[in-house]
Amino acid sequence: MRVASTSRVPTTPRARAPRRSTRRASPPPPRAFAESDDGGRDFAGDIALADVRRGEKIGAGSFGDVFAGTLRGRTAVVLKEGSAFRGGARFVEAEGRIWRRARGWRGGATFLGVAGANAYLVFEDEGRDTLEGALGGGGLGGVFGGGRDGAAFAEALGCATEAQACKKVSRELLKCVKGLHDKKIIHRDVKPNNVLLTKNGLRLIDLGGAADLKTGQNYDEAETVFDPVYGPPERYLTGKFGGGGGAGEWNKNKPDLFDAFSVGMVILQVSVPAFRKKNGMKGVRGELKTWAYDCEAWRASLPERRQSDFAILDENDGAGWKLVCGLVANRSQRISVSKALSSSFCR
Numbered sequence: 001m002r003v004a005s006t007s008r009v010p011t012t013p014r015a016r017a018p019r020r021s022t023r024r025a026s027p028p029p030p031r032a033f034a035e036s037d038d039g040g041r042d043f044a045g046d047i048a049l050a051d052v053r054r055g056e057k058i059g060a061g062s063f064g065d066v067f068a069g070t071l072r073g074r075t076a077v078v079l080k081e082g083s084a085f086r087g088g089a090r091f092v093e094a095e096g097r098i099w100r101r102a103r104g105w106r107g108g109a110t111f112l113g114v115a116g117a118n119a120y121l122v123f124e125d126e127g128r129d130t131l132e133g134a135l136g137g138g139g140l141g142g143v144f145g146g147g148r149d150g151a152a153f154a155e156a157l158g159c160a161t162e163a164q165a166c167k168k169v170s171r172e173l174l175k176c177v178k179g180l181h182d183k184k185i186i187h188r189d190v191k192p193n194n195v196l197l198t199k200n201g202l203r204l205i206d207l208g209g210a211a212d213l214k215t216g217q218n219y220d221e222a223e224t225v226f227d228p229v230y231g232p233p234e235r236y237l238t239g240k241f242g243g244g245g246g247a248g249e250w251n252k253n254k255p256d257l258f259d260a261f262s263v264g265m266v267i268l269q270v271s272v273p274a275f276r277k278k279n280g281m282k283g284v285r286g287e288l289k290t291w292a293y294d295c296e297a298w299r300a301s302l303p304e305r306r307q308s309d310f311a312i313l314d315e316n317d318g319a320g321w322k323l324v325c326g327l328v329a330n331r332s333q334r335i336s337v338s339k340a341l342s343s344s345f346c347r
């Protein structure tokens with residue numbers, strides 16, 4: 001069973017007293033689709049409940065279950081249901097709005113629409129493999145929590161070598177995130193179980209915690225969605241967003257740096273075999289915090305015998321290591337997703 005680790009942390013801008021919870025705060029009550037800024041009810045994705053057939057359960061999220069299914073008896077789909085006990089329809093409605101705004105984004109799962117009265121989010125079935133599964137942290141490979149060996153990891157990513165698989169994850173995940181940022185949306189929950197491995201490459205799922213900085217949907221300076229392992233140390237997005245979200249505000253506040261940190265954590269995890277195991281990043285996160293997110297200082301503190309763990313990142317003059325150091329850093333030192341994409345580790 002997956003344990004929800006993403007927290008939504010309400011606070012006031014002056015007195016930020018982070019409180020960890022396993023639930024996201026309630027999104028605003030459902031509004032009519034006609035109010036949406038991009039076609040509303042006419043959006044081709046809206047689906048009658050009668051057209052959807054629910055099959056076996058394939059996953060569980062903190063806000064409901066995920067099922068395989070079919071659409072109009074033909075198309076294989078994945079259905080994300082909002083749990084009725086937790087006001088699930090509201091979460092489906094809120095996440096559906098963000099998926100609509102993200103339409104045309106090539107780095108995400110293929111969203112087909114909302115079925116019924118916010119009963120399900122409907123996606124094209126692009127397989128069940130997640131990056132977490134490939135790491136061995138979940139699914140069969142991770143039954144004993146041991147993490148995959150290099151050859152199995154490379155194979156899961158469709159690559160000939162382990163190093164190629166790590167570079168593929170870096171390149172593609174950064175591109176996925178960049179594409180979402182180009183739509184003025186920040187994912188805020190980038191982590192291995194939110195990354196789908198499809199035949200067309202990596203695709204992000206789970207926009208339940210995403211902030212739409214163009215419309216202000218799911219964005220409140222006083223609240224955040226933050227994963228204690230993968231989320232950035234600053235925890236909050238800041239800036240006056242919504243109602244158009246000017247480029248000036250974006251450039252001033254650099255909200256894209258939020259996801260940049262999480263991608264850096266994922267790159268570090270996939271590239272260091274010892275960190276692939278289930279919960280392998282928990283200890284790392286604690287150590288990084290101790291070293292104030294200075295990766296060089298953290299690494300220097302590790303015993304000599306652990307230095308060879310970083311071999312993949314150290315190849316080619318340490319291209320991967322430099323990339324990780326740039327991303328996994330305090331906000332003021334962190335490199336942007338665009339800069340990260342120019343790293344030779346992403347080629």
Ligand SMILES: Nc1ncnc2c1ncn2[C@@H]1O[C@H](COP(=O)(O)OP(=O)(O)OP(=O)(O)O)[C@@H](O)[C@H]1O
Nearest residue numbers: 004059060061062063066078109123193205206208
């Ligand atoms: N489009 C999809 N295709 C295949 N599998 C999916 C899809 N969407 C979700 N899943 C599976 O269901 C799981 C839960 O989905 P998702 O992350 O969207 O839910 P969640 O409730 O927001 O979860 P959490 O907040 O705990 O991460 C995923 O980790 C994945 O295994």
Ligand SMILES: [Mg+2]
Nearest residue numbers: 061193194206
């Ligand atoms: Mg998820």
